[in-house]
Amino acid sequence: xxxxxxxxxxxxxxxxxxxxxxxxxxxxxxxxxxxxxxxxxxxxxxxxxxxxxxxxxxxxxxxxxxxxxxxxxxxxxxxxxxxxxxxxxxxxxxxxxxxxxxxxxxxxxxxxxxxxxxxxxxxxxxxxxxxxxxxxxxxxxxxxxxxxxxxxxxxxxxxxxxxxxxxxxxxxxxxxxxxxxxxxxxxxxxxxxxxxxxxxxxxxxxxxxxxxxxxxxxxx
Numbered sequence: 304x305x306x307x308x309x310x311x312x313x314x315x316x317x318x319x320x321x322x323x324x325x326x327x328x329x330x331x332x333x334x335x336x337x338x339x340x341x342x343x344x345x346x347x348x349x350x351x352x353x354x355x356x357x358x359x360x361x362x363x364x365x366x367x368x369x370x371x372x373x374x375x376x377x378x379x380x381x382x383x384x385x386x387x388x389x390x391x392x393x394x395x396x397x398x399x400x401x402x403x404x405x406x407x408x409x410x411x412x413x414x415x416x417x418x419x420x421x422x423x424x425x426x427x428x429x430x431x432x433x434x435x436x437x438x439x440x441x442x443x444x445x446x447x448x449x450x451x452x453x454x455x456x457x458x459x460x461x462x463x464x465x466x467x468x469x470x471x472x473x474x475x476x477x478x479x480x481x482x483x484x485x486x487x488x489x490x491x492x493x494x495x496x497x498x499x500x501x502x503x504x505x506x507x508x509x510x511x512x513x514x515x516x517x518x519x520x521x522x523x
Contacts, residue, residue: 339492339507351460351486351494358452368501371483372520375465377434380487380514381426383456384440389420389447392471420447423476424456432463432514433521441466441475453481454496461487462496463513485513 339347357363372378423442431437443466445453456462465483472478484496485505493513495502505513 336491336509338509339489341507343489344494344507347488347494350457351488351496353498354452354454354481354496355498356452358449361448366482368482368495368499369520371480372465372517373522374467375434375483375521376467377437377477378432378463378465378517378521379428379437380430380432380461380463380510381428381441381443383458383460383462384425384427385458386456387423387425387442389422392419392421421445422447422450422453426456426462429461432517439475441477443479444472444476445478445480454484463487463493463510463517 421444423444425440426443427440428437443456443464454462463485464479466477466479468477481496482499485493486496487510488494491509491511492507493510494506505516
């Protein structure tokens with residue numbers, strides 16, 4: 304009886320040690336992976352492009368990756384399922400103008416209805432890194448005026464990005480931006496969607512390293 308108890312204890316201790324050794328090995332692997340070479344990064348850029356320019360007639364204040372992450376409601380790892388059809392939103396509704404007043408002005412022909420088109424991608428949440436936890440599938444959105452200047456998420460692409468609904472989106476729709484987005488490439492590495500000061504030393508680094516930095520930036 305005593306030997307049986309000792310045997311069970313040894314089995315439990317052995318399993319625990321195996322788990323610890325496994326976790327340690329994974330952490331060690333993450334910390335010892337070499338960065339991607341410039342040649343490999345150049346090859347990957349054919350499929351994972353940078354978006355360094357803004358659309359004409361738009362003037363944007365320069366914004367850093369750190370600032371985007373700090374302002375994000377949630378930072379996620381997600382996999383793109385694909386692009387969905389564009390949808391329209393009422394610009395006045397987005398600005399918080401009561402629908403009744405808008406309809407009165409449109410009826411009296413004081414103003415014309417204004418609608419904006421939005422590009423959207425369906426993505427599957429793989430992990431909520433920081434902020435409000437989100438699960439399942441959601442839609443990532445930006446104004447269609449920015450097509451060609453913001454990431455086009457092809458099916459199967461994996462990204463790390465900061466998202467927010469703000470006061471204008473509801474349900475499963477969230478805004479995202481190139482300034483807060485990194486592609487996951489070659490399974491273990493990341494590439495930015497825009498070149499900035501942060502990406503100078505982050506591009507070609509590991510997903511693990513980026514996630515650790517995000518947790519610090521986002522206050523976790």
